[in-house]
Amino acid sequence: MASGDPIIRVRLPQELKAFIEGEARYYVSSQNSVIVRAVREMKQRAEMASDVIAAHAEARRRERAAETKARTLDARERTDETSPA
Structure with a gap:
């Protein structure tokens, strides 16, 4: 991540905040990278689903x-x- 990347503020329920903190500790990484990884995985799943739908169509x-x-x-x-004839 570059320091010039866009910044967003997100309000989370406490349980999700605690989960993100735990994941960051487990993976020895930042909370930001945990969130970015989760969003990228979600985006990848959506793209894969879109490809499957297009192939089916x-x-x-x-x-x-x-x-x-x-x-x-x-x-x-x-x-x-x-x-x-």
């Missing part, structure tokens, strides 16, 4: 396109079968 789009193509080919085959 793309898979569904491809499935629908394949279903549409299959219906179109099936309809053409039925039309060819009923057309006089």
Whole structure:
């Protein structure tokens, strides 16, 4: 962290403050780094979830396109079968 990084003040319930203090002691690090690490992990999980949702949406789009193509080919085959030769 650079000294020029933005600063925010956050009000926390006492239980969270105590948790952060304990984590900082355990990891021999600052309370600030504990908070930054937690927020980065949360951001990473959100990005991963977003990627999963996007991949699922793309898979569904491809499935629908394949279903549409299959219906179109099936309809053409039925039309060819009923057309006089």
